[in-house]
Amino acid sequence: AQSVAQPEDQVNVAEGNPLTVKCTYSVSGNPYLFWYVQYPNRGLQFLLKYITGDNLVKGSYGFEAEFNKSQTSFHLKKPSALVSDSALYFCAVRDPTRTTSGTYKYIFGTGTRLKVLA
Amino acid sequence: GAVVSQHPSRVICKSGTSVKIECRSLDFQATTMFWYRQFPKQSLMLMATSNEGSKATYEQGVEKDKFLINHASLTLSTLTVTSAHPEDSSFYICSARDFVGTHGFNSPLHFGNGTRLTVT
Numbered sequence: 001a002q003s004v005a006q007p008e009d010q011v012n013v014a015e016g017n018p019l020t021v022k023c024t025y026s027v028s029g030n031p032y033l034f035w036y037v038q039y040p041n042r043g044l045q046f047l048l049k050y051i052t053g054d055n056l057v058k059g060s061y062g063f064e065a066e067f068n069k070s071q072t073s074f075h076l077k078k079p080s081a082l083v084s085d086s087a088l089y090f091c092a093v094r095d096p097t098r099t100t101s102g103t104y105k106y107i108f109g110t111g112t113r114l115k116v117l118a
Numbered sequence: 119g120a121v122v123s124q125h126p127s128r129v130i131c132k133s134g135t136s137v138k139i140e141c142r143s144l145d146f147q148a149t150t151m152f153w154y155r156q157f158p159k160q161s162l163m164l165m166a167t168s169n170e171g172s173k174a175t176y177e178q179g180v181e182k183d184k185f186l187i188n189h190a191s192l193t194l195s196t197l198t199v200t201s202a203h204p205e206d207s208s209f210y211i212c213s214a215r216d217f218v219g220t221h222g223f224n225s226p227l228h229f230g231n232g233t234r235l236t237v238t
Binding site for chain 2: 111
C-alpha cells in the first residue's frame with residue numbers, strides 16, 4: 001500500500017537557522033510528491049512538487065525539497081527560517097492507481113508542526 | 119493561480135439540523151473535487167470524491183446518507199452534513215485540480231480555506 005511518513009510531530013528551529021522537515025514515502029512506480037503548508041483554521045497551500053527531473057525542487061516562500069530515490073525521501077528545507085514560517089506542513093504522494101472515476105487520490109502524511117523561535 | 123473558495127468558513131448548528139458547505143473553483147473548471155475532514159492534530163482524511171454530473175465516490179467508512187455530496191456544475195460541489203451530531207464537529211476542507219493552468223496534467227491539489235463545523 002502507498003504511504004507517506006512524517007516522523008516528527010514538531011520541529012523547533014531558531015529564526016535565521018536552516019530548517020528541515022522530513023518526509024519518506026512508499027509508492028509503487030515513480031512517485032509524484034508534494035509539500036503543503038497549513039496555517040491555523042485555513043486550508044492547505046501548495047508549496048512545491050516533484051514529478052520528474054532535477055532532484056532539488058524549488059518552491060514558494062524560499063522553500064525547497066530534495067528528492068532522494070535511494071532513501072525514498074523528500075525532505076523540505078529552507079536555508080534561513082522566519083518566524084512567519086511557523087505552521088503545519090504536510091507531505092503528500094499521489095496514489096498511482098486511478099480511481100473508478102478516473103482520477104488520482106492523494107495520500108497525506110500526518111503533518112509536522114514547525115515552530116520558528118525569534 | 120487556481121483558487122478554490124469554500125463557504126461558510128465557520129458554522130455552528132444545533133444537533134439534528136443539516137448544514138450545507140459549498141466549494142467553488144473560481145477561475146477554473148473542476149470535474150472532480152475532493153472532500154476532506156481534519157480532526158484536531160491529525161492529518162487529512164479523504165471522505166469522498168465528488169464527480170460532476172455523477173454520483174460521488176465515498177471512502178470506506180464514510181456514510182453516504184450522512185454526508186451528501188452534489189456536484190451539479192463544473193465549478194461547484196456541495197457537502198451537506200445531514201442530521202448533524204456533536205461527533206460531526208470537525209474541520210472540513212475541499213480541494214480540486216486545475217488541469218488547464220500552469221501545471222497542466224501534473225496540477226497539484228488546490229484547497230479551499232476550510233469550514234469549521236461545530237454541532238451543539
